[in-house]
Amino acid sequence: MASSPQAQAPSPGIVFDTLQAYQRSVALRGAIDLDLFTAIAEGNHTLSAIAARIKASEKGTRVLCDYLTMMGFLVKQSGQYSLTPDSAAFLNRQSPAYMGTLANFLMSPHIAEMFEDITGVIRHGGALPSDHGALEPENSMWVEFARSMAPMMKMPSELIAKMFAGSKPIKVLDISAGHGLYGIAFVQHNPSAKVVGVDWGNVLEVAKENARKAGVADRYSTIAGSAFDVDFGAGYDIVLIPNFLHHFDPATNEKLLRKVHAALAPSGMVITPDFIPNEDRISPPRDAMFSMQMLGTPAGDAYTYSELEKMFRNAGFARNEMRELAPVPQRLVVSYK
Amino acid sequence: MASSPQAQAPSPGIVFDTLQAYQRSVALRGAIDLDLFTAIAEGNHTLSAIAARIKASEKGTRVLCDYLTMMGFLVKQSGQYSLTPDSAAFLNRQSPAYMGTLANFLMSPHIAEMFEDITGVIRHGGALPSDHGALEPENSMWVEFARSMAPMMKMPSELIAKMFAGSKPIKVLDISAGHGLYGIAFVQHNPSAKVVGVDWGNVLEVAKENARKAGVADRYSTIAGSAFDVDFGAGYDIVLIPNFLHHFDPATNEKLLRKVHAALAPSGMVITPDFIPNEDRISPPRDAMFSMQMLGTPAGDAYTYSELEKMFRNAGFARNEMRELAPVPQRLVVSYK
DSSP states (O other), rough: OOSOOSSSSOOOHHHHHHHHHHHHHHHHHHHHTTTTTHHHHTTTSSSHHHHHHOOOOHHHHHHHHHHHHHHHHHEEETTTEEEEEHHHHHHHSTTTTTTTTHHHHHHHHHHHHHTTTTHHHHHHHOOOTTTTGGGTEEEETHHHHHHHHHHHHHHHHHHHHHHOOOOOOOOEEEEEETTHHHHHHHHHHHHHHHHEEEEEEHHHHHHHHHHHTTOOOGGGEESSSOTTOOOOSSSSEEOTTTOOOSSSOOOHHHHHHHHHHHHHHEEEEEEEEOOOTTTSSSSSSSHHHHHHHHSSSSOOOOOHHHHHHHHHHHTSSSSEEEEEEEESSSEEEEEEE | OOOOOOSSSOOOOHHHHHHHHHHHHHHHHHHTTTHHHHHHHOOOSSHHHHHHHOHHHHHHHHHHHHHHHHHHHHHETTTTTOOHHHHHHHTTTTTOOOOHOOOOOHHHHHHHHTTTTTHHHHHHHHTTTTGGGGTTTOOHHHHOOOOHHHHHHHHHHHHHHHHHOSSSSSEEEETOOOOOOOHHHHHHHHTTEEEEEEOOHHHHHHHHHHHHHOOOOOEEEESSSSSSTSOSOOEEEEEOOOOOOGGSOHHHHHHHHHHHHEEHHHHHHHHEEOOOOOSSSOOOOOOOHHHHHHHHHSSSOOOOHHHHHHHHTTTOOOOEEEEEOOSSSSEEEEEEO
């Protein structure tokens, strides 16, 4: 799909392609569900071998493999298919970085429902009043999020812990812990760190499971409930707020940030990994496009750095800075008490 | 989205983007439904002016306009939005080439249903036995097709008529006429031409309406029913088979082509505009990707030239050739009796 205006004569191709872009999502999801990438990773490269391994018709396998090749997920040479570096790393189920589970959340009915009445949502400027379900207590959507999106959060959580975990004894609060990976990375990188995860009780089960798997359950504790209501305690060196502020309007965020400010030690800092568009709101595309997803919530948005900076400043923070996480999507605001 | 394997380190971006590609279709559909492109064409360039004109919130309008800019449908400069040459030509409702109606068919429940059980369809190699509805007599899907897709067929039908209509008295048969544009272009370009359109009775109402609008109703007649069953008559100079053979398996197509062969005058020819991938089946992308759409039918496919050539040869045709229609999507097989 084009990303800039074109010099040549108008062509209807972009209209035709974009109205069918949904088939790309569906085709990739089908390939993940059929474990096609794993089949190829195991050494099946001909249509007949791949079809036999995924228990599918040769015709369906051929159409799917060609489609995946055109989307950039496979290479086709002399009629044989192989994985690209991306699909080998992220779509082969045997790969440690496997993220086929993303389809479960990104294409879940929860998310799709947000877009069912897109004109209504655009008119209203957010989720219609009848659809505020995502923010209801204990919504199972966030258990699905915690289970499905964890593989995508592994890289950024590692990068952030490397930047900030240090080696001194520290107390870390992880707000909207979800899968828990952001906090868990801190206790893995720093043997003297302790982490408290906050989230709904049903979601925290996933975080505790991940802490046990990582062998750090003894330094991982939890507080169940709404981050707006529970008592955080005090004296935290670091508060993590990953992918949370984008759900709420600025006034609501400032209320939370004042509470976070009070829970911080005097030299403490807040780390906020999120989708943060540039001030032009059209770059980088992955961060900036996230605003559409958030338009499906009652009052959320993909906030620019200057918008986040203002919320933190209004909540009493002395200083903010932005850090890049490239090549990982998302960026980081660091806010000092 | 990438279209070739990448040299740099693996990045999960392509997985994340593709699983959300469906939001691109939804966003464009929303913009079409809200007539946002027409609003901008009328001279509204600021968010507040556009929002007022489309009766939407400023926030929803902002998110949508930025998203459309990133997809290449708008240009954003100093916070103001304008149309690209493509959106001005094809998405402004006042433009003679307006094709916003494509959304009605390409994103219709009929098409979406095909992909609901994508793994089942891939396993089976076509529509599941329970879902053969598209080919049932008088299916309203084809009325929707005829009404919605006509704007996209205007350019190719003009190009084809220019190539083949000539000025001698000719008799043309248009099989699966749909909107009727392919045949109508012949009688518009050649005042001595007469056309007979074949399609289901409910669909032919759209073709007859278009023939009346074009002022050629007196040279446009119809035969209602299945192309496999009705009596075509005989002595045709040209038979058009636009976008029809892709619905059926080769044996079924050969049966139809033998019937067409018999209906042709000795010096007659068949013209078949269709999505025709190269022999590698992964180029050009628009033609080759059509195979996924056809996988949703019981036995259809996007046939290569060599596959179509074989069907025509088996049905008794002496000679075939392929013609390009670029920049219009689709290509043309010309088959001589």
